[in-house]
Amino acid sequence: DIQMTQSPSSLSPSVGDRVTITCRASQSIRTYLNWYQQKPGKAPKLLIYTAFSLQSGVPSRFSGSGSGTDFTLTISSLQPEDFATYYCQQSYTPPYTFGQGTKVEI
Amino acid sequence: EVQLVESGGVVVQPGGSLRLSCAASGFSFDTYAMHWVRQAPGKGLEWVSLIGWDSRNIYYGDSVKGRFTVSRDNSKNFLYLQMNSLTTEDTALYYCVKDFRGGGDTWGQGTLVTVSS
Numbered sequence A: 001d002i003q004m005t006q007s008p009s010s011l012s013p014s015v016g017d018r019v020t021i022t023c024r025a026s027q028s029i030r031t032y033l034n035w036y037q038q039k040p041g042k043a044p045k046l047l048i049y050t051a052f053s054l055q056s057g058v059p060s061r062f063s064g065s066g067s068g069t070d071f072t073l074t075i076s077s078l079q080p081e082d083f084a085t086y087y088c089q090q091s092y093t094p095p096y097t098f099g100q101g102t103k104v105e106i
Numbered sequence B: 001e002v003q004l005v006e007s008g009g010v011v012v013q014p015g016g017s018l019r020l021s022c023a024a025s026g027f028s029f030d031t032y033a034m035h036w037v038r039q040a041p042g043k044g045l046e047w048v049s050l051i052g053w054d055s056r057n058i059y060y061g062d063s064v065k066g067r068f069t070v071s072r073d074n075s076k077n078f079l080y081l082q083m084n085s086l087t088t089e090d091t092a093l094y095y096c097v098k099d100f101r102g103g104g105d106t107w108g109q110g111t112l113v114t115v116s117s
Helices: none
Strands: A004-007 A019-025 A033-038 A045-049 A062-067 A070-075 A084-090 A102-104 B003-007 B018-025 B034-039 B045-051 B058-060 B068-073 B078-083 B092-100 B103-107 B111-115
Touching: A004 A084, A019 A033, A019 A084, A019 A102, A033 A062, A033 B103, A045 A062, A045 B103, A070 A084, A084 B045, B003 B092, B003 B103, B018 B034, B018 B092, B018 B111, B034 B078, B034 B103, B045 B068, B045 B078, B045 B092, B058 B068
Parallel strands: none
Antiparallel strands: A004 A019, A019 A070, A033 A045, A033 A084, A062 A070, A084 A102, B003 B018, B018 B078, B034 B045, B034 B092, B045 B058, B068 B078, B092 B103, B092 B111
């Protein structure tokens, strides 16, 4: 199975900061990488699919990059509503494993 | 409006069985693959299963393989997850998820399964 490792596990930025979360796959997954945002008590929300494609309705301050084994989710200017937990997921081959999550907290 | 509504989550004893259901509406259910994803209390997301639009391609996560069975009824727009030999490790909120490019663009609200004696 492909293992997905996110870093950091948590971070405490300020509103307006540029935030970067990384995700590393244990083998190449080409660009089959998705990013989700989850707020407490809510279902996850798809932000980015196939590494860099912005899901419809997601603000443009979110962006994704990378290919192969190393990927990045960037929030260009953190907004109050962006405090949440972020997960990466590979969809290259089943089982479609998730990273352990990165909590962006105040 | 695209909507997924899960049901069937209850408290069950270890070793027991349970079937979860997911009612889909607002999209052409019979043209989309569907996933089950679970989240233990206070923990991260765990991918459970994928079923193709025509049920020909089915996959499971290692922790549920051989115990869980996913199925679908395209005539009724329903997705199912039959769960057998349940353990306390299966306690989680189970989400039904519509596939989009291998990820999930629509999630239900989840149904809680608690395995406890």
